[in-house]
Amino acid sequence: MPKRVLTGLVVSDKADKTVVVRVERKVKHPLYGKIIRRSKKYHAHDEANDFREGETVRIEETAPISKLKTWRVVDRVDTHKAPGTAAAVEA
Numbered sequence: 001m002p003k004r005v006l007t008g009l010v011v012s013d014k015a016d017k018t019v020v021v022r023v024e025r026k027v028k029h030p031l032y033g034k035i036i037r038r039s040k041k042y043h044a045h046d047e048a049n050d051f052r053e054g055e056t057v058r059i060e061e062t063a064p065i066s067k068l069k070t071w072r073v074v075d076r077v078d079t080h081k082a083p084g085t086a087a088a089v090e091a
Contacts, residue, residue: 003060003061003062004060004061005058005059005060005061005074006021006023006042006058006059006071007023007056007057007058007059007077008021008022008023008024008042008056008057008059009021009022009024009054009055009056009057010051010052010053010054010055010056010057011041011053012053013046013049013051013052013053015043016049017045017046017047017049018043018044018045018046018069019043019044019046019051019057019073020041020042020043020044021041021042021043021044021057021059021071021073022039022040022041023039023040023041023042023059024037024038024039025037025038025039026038042059042071043066043068043069043071044057044059044069044071044072044073045062045065045069045071045072045073046072046073047072050073050076051073051076055076055077055078056076056077056078057073057074057075057076057077058073058074058075058076058077059071059072059073059074060072060074
């Protein structure tokens with residue numbers, strides 16, 4: 001069975017060797033039919049502490065590494081920073 005691979009945004013890199021990745025998906029509301037966004041946060045293993053907050057990354061399912069970590073970061077998809085950090089750099 002192939003491993004699941006998801007793409008999401010790093011929302012926290014404060015823990016050692018761990019990043020928190022928010023994965024968003026769009027679903028249709030069961031009654032009204034409107035497309036709505038649903039998100040879930042995953043703790044992913046980042047061995048070298050390479051990934052920073054605001055980056056878009058690809059994560060892959062693995063055997064459990066700790067209580068919360070069952071994913072590991074595979075690679076960086078995009079390096080765009082979060083809107084709040086870009087304004088601070090320009091000023």
